[in-house]
Amino acid sequence: DVKVTQSSRYLVKRTGEKVFLECVQDMDHENMFWYRQDPGLGLRLIYFSYDVKMKEKGDIPEGYSVSREKKERFSLILESASTNQTSMYLCASSLFGSRYFDEAFFGQGTRLTVV
Amino acid sequence: SQQGEEDPQALSIQEGENATMNCSYKTSINNLQWYRQNSGRGLVHLILIRSNEREKHSGRLRVTLDTSKKSSSLLITASRAADTASYFCATDWKTSGSRLTFGEGTQLTVNP
Numbered sequence: 001d002v003k004v005t006q007s008s009r010y011l012v013k014r015t016g017e018k019v020f021l022e023c024v025q026d027m028d029h030e031n032m033f034w035y036r037q038d039p040g041l042g043l044r045l046i047y048f049s050y051d052v053k054m055k056e057k058g059d060i061p062e063g064y065s066v067s068r069e070k071k072e073r074f075s076l077i078l079e080s081a082s083t084n085q086t087s088m089y090l091c092a093s094s095l096f097g098s099r100y101f102d103e104a105f106f107g108q109g110t111r112l113t114v115v
Numbered sequence: 116s117q118q119g120e121e122d123p124q125a126l127s128i129q130e131g132e133n134a135t136m137n138c139s140y141k142t143s144i145n146n147l148q149w150y151r152q153n154s155g156r157g158l159v160h161l162i163l164i165r166s167n168e169r170e171k172h173s174g175r176l177r178v179t180l181d182t183s184k185k186s187s188s189l190l191i192t193a194s195r196a197a198d199t200a201s202y203f204c205a206t207d208w209k210t211s212g213s214r215l216t217f218g219e220g221t222q223l224t225v226n227p
Binding site: 004040041042043045048058059092094102103105106107108109111 | 155158203217
């Protein structure tokens, strides 16, 4: 069965901390995504990676960075957490490394609270 | 940003009725997908329709795509209480093959 696993379901961090959100997929997918989801705003794309060590900014990359050292793992980094980064973070992966996306598989989400 | 926009934002129906949700988008796409999200969980893929297709079926789901109007609809027939969830459309743009972007979703409530 296809699986995307996010390291934590719930996370509470302090303002100014460096936060790592980890995502692992077991499907050998080329594409991996990080979204954040907020009420009334839907899902917004933070970063996207189409291959190992490759990344592309999404719509709201400010305050975030990513790392993809291995194909199966895509990490989202909050360099200095702020309260406005309190949100639900969703990781996804999909096949097709070139131009078109097929079905995306999502992790269960990480609800991050920054206090 | 290039996002699909779902309509209505919320829909409440009785079990057994049909539910129709609409999605509009702004520019040319490669494909359009529909996803479902149960409260507090990740999204689950329902159906994908490519830009050269007009209609697709999967079980009780029927999706249509009108590229001239840049719109899609998702019909759930004979709804059940278990269909209660948020439904999102997602578009893969033709101008940039690197983004899969989502709308804000329709919250469907099916009352038993």
